[in-house]
Amino acid sequence: MISVKDLRKSFGSHEVLKGISEEIKQGEKIVIIGPSGSGKSTFLRCLNLLERPTSGEIWFEGTNITDRHTDINRLRCKMGMVFQHFNLFPHLTVLQNITLAPVKLGLMSIDEANENADRLLTRIGLKDKSGAYPPQLSGGQKQRIAIVRSLAMNPTVMLFDEPTSALDPEMVGEVLELMKELAQEGMTMAVVTHEMNFAREVGTRVLFMDDGLVVEQAPPEEFFSSPKNPRLRDFLSKVL
Amino acid sequence: MYLTLFNDIYTNIFYSGRIFLYLSGLLNTLIIAFFAAVLGVIIGTVIAVIKVYAAESGALKPLSVLCDAYLAFIRGTPMAVQLLITYFVIFGAAPATFQIPIAIIAFGVNSGAYVAEIIRAGIQSIDRGQTEAGRSLGLTKNMTMRYIVMPQAVKNILPAIFNELITLVKETAIVSLIAIPDLTMAATMIRSRTFNAYVPLFFIALVYLSIVLLLTSVQRRIERRLAQNDQR
Numbered sequence: 001m002i003s004v005k006d007l008r009k010s011f012g013s014h015e016v017l018k019g020i021s022e023e024i025k026q027g028e029k030i031v032i033i034g035p036s037g038s039g040k041s042t043f044l045r046c047l048n049l050l051e052r053p054t055s056g057e058i059w060f061e062g063t064n065i066t067d068r069h070t071d072i073n074r075l076r077c078k079m080g081m082v083f084q085h086f087n088l089f090p091h092l093t094v095l096q097n098i099t100l101a102p103v104k105l106g107l108m109s110i111d112e113a114n115e116n117a118d119r120l121l122t123r124i125g126l127k128d129k130s131g132a133y134p135p136q137l138s139g140g141q142k143q144r145i146a147i148v149r150s151l152a153m154n155p156t157v158m159l160f161d162e163p164t165s166a167l168d169p170e171m172v173g174e175v176l177e178l179m180k181e182l183a184q185e186g187m188t189m190a191v192v193t194h195e196m197n198f199a200r201e202v203g204t205r206v207l208f209m210d211d212g213l214v215v216e217q218a219p220p221e222e223f224f225s226s227p228k229n230p231r232l233r234d235f236l237s238k239v240l
Numbered sequence: 241m242y243l244t245l246f247n248d249i250y251t252n253i254f255y256s257g258r259i260f261l262y263l264s265g266l267l268n269t270l271i272i273a274f275f276a277a278v279l280g281v282i283i284g285t286v287i288a289v290i291k292v293y294a295a296e297s298g299a300l301k302p303l304s305v306l307c308d309a310y311l312a313f314i315r316g317t318p319m320a321v322q323l324l325i326t327y328f329v330i331f332g333a334a335p336a337t338f339q340i341p342i343a344i345i346a347f348g349v350n351s352g353a354y355v356a357e358i359i360r361a362g363i364q365s366i367d368r369g370q371t372e373a374g375r376s377l378g379l380t381k382n383m384t385m386r387y388i389v390m391p392q393a394v395k396n397i398l399p400a401i402f403n404e405l406i407t408l409v410k411e412t413a414i415v416s417l418i419a420i421p422d423l424t425m426a427a428t429m430i431r432s433r434t435f436n437a438y439v440p441l442f443f444i445a446l447v448y449l450s451i452v453l454l455l456t457s458v459q460r461r462i463e464r465r466l467a468q469n470d471q472r
Binding site for chain 1: 392
């Protein structure tokens with residue numbers, strides 16, 4: 001579904017990604033872990049071209065998205081993204097946050113979009129907040145709404161960039177719960193996180209990134225029980 | 241002594257229809273300030289958007305360099321000199337009846353530079369995450385600017401724009417340099433007739449002050465309304 005070939009990204013003279021090649025298949029739940037500065041967020045942000053790679057190719061559903069002639073906006077509709085800091089639009093109501101993109105892009109009529117948003121909000125138990133503005137919500141509520149805002153576009157893959165890192169501890173659970181549900185429904189997911197339990201329970205494959213490279217990857221049981229790379233062993237001994 | 245004061249006020253403001261000289265001067269001041277403000281906001285918005293887009297992608301670099309030169313020239317030279325250049329050099333061949341449109345252009349172009357910086361700063365004060373969220377949903381650059389960034393930036397921009405408008409109204413007092421009968425010119429003409437300086441000058445000072453106070457109260461009202469929205 002997503003195929004990455006020798007992806008490199010530099011900011012100025014600093015090379016953050018040093019050649020990553022990966023395949024993400026339909027229905028997979030990839031969890032990417034690693035120390036800060038290892039390039040995991042940059043890697044994720046390259047997948048929908050929020051960062052333009054310095055070299056290498058990224059193919060998504062048969063299209064080379066790194067090709068200058070590709071209409072990236074059309075492809076981004078199929079790739080939902082959830083941010084660490086939620087990035088809800090504070091000047092719009094919860095409902096408008098969810099319906100803005102589908103309506104303005106002409107994918108749905110206003111009525112359809114409202115109906116779809118109602119359905120999504122009901123599902124996460126926040127239908128009563130549809131007229132509220134983001135500053136009135138808790139962090140957990142904001143992030144769950146950010147997730148359904150992406151879902152409203154009917155994406156085929158969801159990218160999560162440290163979705164629980166900015167949350168108060170008691171709000172982490174509700175967000176992870178929603179992500180687990182999505183996973184169970186078969187959504188293809190790529191998640192950058194520090195939640196090791198989430199990686200263990202939900203991930204189909206765990207990637208360890210260090211210094212711009214994927215240095216080890218395995219299914220979660222094997223990944224956590226018998227890590228081979230010394231840096232991964234060191235990392236796990238600190239976080240577990 | 242009071243009699244002399246009242247007499248001076250009467251002679252310098254009302255006698256032989258002088259009030260109409262002030263009024264027609266005030267009208268010219270307001271016309272120039274208003275249309276220059278409109279022109280300034282249009283120019284400023286265009287320049288600001290070019291500069292913001294150029295900061296993100298290289299495509300608009302040459303245009304952006306041109307904008308920088310314009311900003312440097314306008315902000316680096318006196319308004320009076322710009323007005324004289326516009327009137328005597330750029331529109332040197334225009335008939336004398338075109339003074340007011342020429343003043344509007346000179347002040348509009350000047351104001352545009354300051355408005356551009358205000359709007360640019362307003363746009364760039366909005367968190368990058370807002371743009372990224374918009375783009376990640378598949379919205380185009382323009383849609384993101386229009387529906388997500390601009391509505392939020394306006395809150396930061398409006399108060400500063402009002403300051404610029406207030407400055408603009410006061411700066412128009414130099415249009416007598418190109419012989420436009422504005423409010424200040426009216427005072428000068430009457431002063432030379434009556435040989436009285438303090439009444440005409442304090443009078444027009446009061447008129448300028450009233451305009452500025454009016455604008456300030458509008459600004460306060462808008463700021464208060466925007467602040468209310470923040471607390472929702």
